[in-house]
Amino acid sequence: MTLSLRTSLPAYTVLLLFWLATPVAGQRLVMPGDFPDPSVVQIGDTYWASTSSANWAPAFPLLASKDLETWEFRGHVFPQLPDWAESYFRAPEITYDSGGVYVYYTARKRGGNLCVGVAHADSPEGPYQDLGPIMCQDAGSIDAFPVRDNDGTLYLVWKEHGNSIGKPTPIWAARLNPTRTGTVGEPFKLFQNDAPWEKSLVEGVSITRHGKYLYAFYTAASCQGRDCLYATGIARSRNLHGPWQKYRGNPVLEAGARWKAPGHGTPVERNGRFYFLHDAHDDANAVFTGRQGVLSEFTYTNDGWLRFQPQDGRDAPVPARVTDAFDGDYLAPQWHHSAFQKPQYNVSEGKLMLQSIPSPCGAYVAQKVFTTDLEAEVSMKPSACTAESGIALVSDDQNLLRATLIGSKVSLWKISKGHHPVLLAERFIRKTDSVVVRIVVRDGREALVTYSTNGTQFHKLNTDPVSLTFLQSRDRAIRVALVAVGTTDLRACFEHFATSVRKPETQQHLARSGVFRRRQ
Known part of the structure; x- marks a missing residue:
């Protein structure tokens, strides 16, 4: 059973999945x-x-x-x-x-x-x-x-x-x-x-x-x-x-x-x-x-x-799906940002424009997660993004896994303990009006990133899943974030954001299809 929960912003949608708990x-x-x-x-x-x-x-x-x-x-x-x-x-x-x-x-x-x-x-x-x-x-x-x-x-x-x-x-x-x-x-x-x-x-x-x-x-x-x-x-x-x-x-x-x-x-x-x-x-x-x-x-x-x-x-109720189409004039209050870095942004005409900052983790706004098995994706218009723009899993300002688009290149970066970003994977894409980048998380322990230039067919960015243990410091919870990296005169442009719970049968399908390879 699913429900639609309206908030003060019509563009911000949450679907709720009811389930019986084990006593x-x-x-x-x-x-x-x-x-x-x-x-x-x-x-x-x-x-x-x-x-x-x-x-x-x-x-x-x-x-x-x-x-x-x-x-x-x-x-x-x-x-x-x-x-x-x-x-x-x-x-x-x-x-x-x-x-x-x-x-x-x-x-x-x-x-x-x-x-x-x-x-x-x-x-x-x-x-x-x-x-x-x-x-x-x-x-x-x-x-x-x-x-x-x-x-x-x-x-x-x-x-x-x-x-x-x-x-x-x-x-x-x-x-x-x-x-x-x-x-x-x-x-x-x-x-x-x-x-x-x-x-x-x-x-x-x-x-x-x-x-x-x-x-x-x-x-x-x-x-x-x-x-x-x-x-x-x-x-x-x-x-x-x-x-x-x-x-x-x-x-x-x-x-x-x-x-x-x-x-x-x-x-x-x-x-x-x-x-x-x-x-x-x-x-x-x-x-x-x-x-x-x-x-x-x-x-x-x-x-x-x-x-x-x-x-x-x-x-x-556990949120099964959260979406934001950015068709209001401000961000929904469920978005969070770092207490150390207030982001500069503008929401209008169905787009979130986020000003970048030249730090390893960049500027970001983030959402809570409710499960260890999830998919999170964002669609971007390459012609409107002047900054390195994308989606990330964030623990804090020192620890982040980000998948970003800049020009004709999609890249996956790991930032751990505030050190210089480490490039894990990159792919060049053909010229297109829109790119969707998706992070798939399994068991809260590893992630695989895919991307699409047509919204339906997705390609793997990284072949081997990335371990997420480096994100889990002390008792900090993970957030899904939209991120902009670059000098302060650049902007990221986001058109649509969504997170959803991955069902067990979906996990089995991904394992069979090789998106996640079973480890011995």
Whole structure:
């Protein structure tokens, strides 16, 4: 079954494929794709969520839901990045208090370390006014969460980023001033990493009140790409000042058959039932699709703790096809760009004109991916492209696989760790009005590029598939990008973009036809 989902731009189309998930105890996908560190709050009859955007801009997507399961994209907290921050936009905690919406977030201060900042809006849709950084420790400050103590006093809870300098990671709290632009009084410690399973850190604390206790959900261990060991623990106290007691059965949520490294999230209630909206890696997709948004139900137990419940049901719709014909006058908000390099572009008359830059990775705009088996293609008009223009798989500004067209030549380039581009393959083509370049990805591990001068017959650019392991650094998810390389007086011209999920039978056909050769 497929559906057509309209956005604010008629040219931007998403087809959704519904599929039944294998029953998994306690965990269900509700935010497919790269949605790390989700936070959620109920405002009226609607749940609002935001997630990390790391070094992608715009920063902090906003999503809305009536049931915690089906989420709609509603924009970004920061369409333009705050002046004081330069990178690492992580861990937004969206909250509603005193008639306003406040988002506490982490970012790296220009010329400095990680800080906690806050933004305010009158309604969850925004616009948001940035109030600047409110906590900047020498080791870095991250993962802020606001909470009121028993007497109603508002406090800020956060993590000191000690693991970045080989030290413990205490969780601190301090009273917020009335304008929420700073803290007052001396900070006090809730707890830190001291249990064997917690390894090098505790972080991502979110706190909820139930009965006579405050319960702190927290993430512990470590996460380095495919070796991510995140798990979730719980601690409780009768008041914020403690003492805090960690559950002896921790971790309460850890890797299962499908979902690995369940971590940073927020507890939330709906119709008298309790849920934890958090991130996790799908074992089948690993870091290729990133940390996805997962909903896990839990109940409070008679001994004053909590237990996660078995939960069967459908996963959220997974986009089967995404297209953009560029017939609006601006890019759809689902396109992202590097926080370090804002691209210059123009959209008109069914074309995206992207100004190039003379860096190894070039200028690019990018889309999330939702599967490890996909096809992504772009059509270009050679006569209108003065820059080296094409499609790419991007991890960050240092790591990229790009297939580009310039003049009568189609080329495949690998850029790893910011080094000089390495040419993997090239083909000369006949003069034509339009060229389609397609990247085919299998299992998130290797890619083959094809091209067409008539839109129907495709030819292989590279004979042997390219390994994609060089793209998967830390926990960064992969993006599909449109790229322009050259001096700033040159332009790439794109006419149509599409990504689609490759079905298993398609993969088998490609293997039989030799597009992917089976490896022994």
